[in-house]
Amino acid sequence: MEHVNKTENNKDTFIKGLSCTFELLAKSAGISSKDPQIARILDDKDPLKGFRQRFFYPKKSTLPEVDGATCNQEDDAVYLCGNSLGLMPISTPVYVQRELEKWAKTGVHGHFNGHLPWAHCDEYVVDSSARLVGALPEEVCLQSGLSVNLHLLLTAFYRPTKERHKILMEHRAFPSDHYIVASQIKLHGYDPESAIITVTPREGKECLEKDDILQTIVKRGQEIAVILFSGVQYYTAQLFDMESITTAGHDQGCIVGFDLAHTIGNTHLHLHDWNVDFAAWCSYKYLNSGAGGIGGLFLHKKWHADEMKKQGLSPLPRFEGWWSHKHETRFRMNNESDLLPGAYGFRINNPPPLLVAPLLASLEIFDEAGMDRIVEKQRLLTGYLEHLLNATVCGNRNGSPPLVTIFTPDDPKERGSQLSLTFRTPVRKINHELERRGVVCDVREPCVLRVAPAPLYNSFTDVHRFTAILQEVLTALEDSPS
Numbered sequence: 119m120e121h122v123n124k125t126e127n128n129k130d131t132f133i134k135g136l137s138c139t140f141e142l143l144a145k146s147a148g149i150s151s152k153d154p155q156i157a158r159i160l161d162d163k164d165p166l167k168g169f170r171q172r173f174f175y176p177k178k179s180t181l182p183e184v185d186g187a188t189c190n191q192e193d194d195a196v197y198l199c200g201n202s203l204g205l206m207p208i209s210t211p212v213y214v215q216r217e218l219e220k221w222a223k224t225g226v227h228g229h230f231n232g233h234l235p236w237a238h239c240d241e242y243v244v245d246s247s248a249r250l251v252g253a254l255p256e257e258v259c260l261q262s263g264l265s266v267n268l269h270l271l272l273t274a275f276y277r278p279t280k281e282r283h284k285i286l287m288e289h290r291a292f293p294s295d296h297y298i299v300a301s302q303i304k305l306h307g308y309d310p311e312s313a314i315i316t317v318t319p320r321e322g323k324e325c326l327e328k329d330d331i332l333q334t335i336v337k338r339g340q341e342i343a344v345i346l347f348s349g350v351q352y353y354t355a356q357l358f359d360m361e362s363i364t365t366a367g368h369d370q371g372c373i374v375g376f377d378l379a380h381t382i383g384n385t386h387l388h389l390h391d392w393n394v395d396f397a398a399w400c401s402y403k404y405l406n407s408g409a410g411g412i413g414g415l416f417l418h419k420k421w422h423a424d425e426m427k428k429q430g431l432s433p434l435p436r437f438e439g440w441w442s443h444k445h446e447t448r449f450r451m452n453n454e455s456d457l458l459p460g461a462y463g464f465r466i467n468n469p470p471p472l473l474v475a476p477l478l479a480s481l482e483i484f485d486e487a488g489m490d491r492i493v494e495k496q497r498l499l500t501g502y503l504e505h506l507l508n509a510t511v512c513g514n515r516n517g518s519p520p521l522v523t524i525f526t527p528d529d530p531k532e533r534g535s536q537l538s539l540t541f542r543t544p545v546r547k548i549n550h551e552l553e554r555r556g557v558v559c560d561v562r563e564p565c566v567l568r569v570a571p572a573p574l575y576n577s578f579t580d581v582h583r584f585t586a587i588l589q590e591v592l593t594a595l596e597d598s599p600s
């Protein structure tokens with residue numbers, strides 16, 4: 119792993135370095151780099167290996183589509199879908215149960231007593247969340263869901279004028295983000311057709327060139343009110359250079375925000391230092407807080423009501439509720455506005471303890487593991503997946519084109535814990551065969567499979583099993599008459 123760090127400055131050396139790591143390991147063990155023994159060696163050396171035990175990791179036997187004729191049902195599943203829904207920490211039901219019991223035994227007293235006093239339970243997950251996004255605690259709040267938080271932030275930040283009313287996004291942004299932006303534009307009386315600008319990939323490519331993003335900002339910046347990009351793109355797993363995008367946007371007078379759904383808990387983030395204006399995320403993907411988990415929101419300090427007041431500016435306009443108001447005056451019920459200055463001033467409702475408890479359980483694990491170790495393992499784990507795929511199903515087959523192509527960037531610094539694969543044939547049938555054998559990953563019809571090993575609970579052996587099963591499935595399907 120040290121080897122990986124030292125070569126990180128140079129992209130080519132690093133990529134070669136990763137492959138070399140696996141080849142060298144294989145050579146010193148006197149076996150092929152495709153041998154499952156390599157996965158066991160890597161697992162053995164993995165400083166995070168103990169964290170798998172902190173999660174409920176599914177067995178094949180408990181998954182719905184698994185067919186006992188194709189695999190041993192007592193084996194662990196091959197769960198490579200943490201980009202869609204993370205697994206449940208062992209402590210989650212304990213923490214949730216604690217709040218239910220408090221409710222049963224003390225009723226309304228739970229608001230100000232117990233492990234998570236409900237009235238400000240959200241504040242118990244702020245520090246850890248702020249660490250993950252590289253923010254000051256007062257720049258973060260947890261509430262509602264991602265799409266709603268994006269609307270709340272755009273309500274404050276999207277103040278279009280005739281000259282400057284466009285929103286810049288990446289090509290094929292996540293549908294919800296697209297609908298959010300389009301509806302905000304319509305709300306202000308503009309036409310999304312002309313008001314949404316997208317940066318598109320070059321001919322034959324799926325990922326974006328950094329230069330194309332920055333050039334678009336330079337060329338069209340004066341028309342753009344807001345730039346809303348993802349950090350790690352959900353479809354390609356491309357990690358964008360958020361700092362450069364922010365700086366380029368600010369140079370043109372644009373507001374710059376990020377959707378961190380696939381980014382938080384997956385890569386290093388420094389939102390405050392990068393001077394990002396706003397960001398929002400969900401917590402059920404890499405953050406393992408469970409379906410419908412509570413969302414998060416980042417508001418840079420420079421936009422806080424008290425900072426703006428120093429410059430003679432009024433607070434950002436927003437939708438308010440009683441939780442946007444100072445604790446001290448909230449319960450006077452006199453309807454006099456007393457807005458909280460920071461991100462808390464964007465809260466609306468009283469917080470949901472049954473959603474905060476799972477997030478707390480998960481964030482404790484992130485704090486223990488630390489993003490440095492998580493990112494280091496992520497690069498090695500994704501690199502190992504890439505190495506095995508390239509050595510098998512992505513390879514040339516006696517002159518005929520490979521069965522599978524990876525379209526996620528090959529530079530580990532430009533991607534998250536995911537490889538996106540295109541198949542030459544429709545992927546539905548392939549995925550069905552994978553499911554029968556206990557593999558869980560994510561299908562995007564017609565031809566794309568997204569495979570995401572999560573560093574906290576996935577092992578190198580999971581990755582090896584996945585590639586072996588994929589190879590078996592592709593061979594079986596090729597041999598069977600269609």
Ligand SMILES: *Cc1c(COP(=O)(O)O)cnc(C)c1O
Pocket residue numbers: 263264265266292294295348352377379380400
């Ligand atoms: C997962 C995801 C969402 C989901 O939004 P919710 O409000 O949590 O339903 C939105 N945007 C992106 C980019 C995502 O990846």
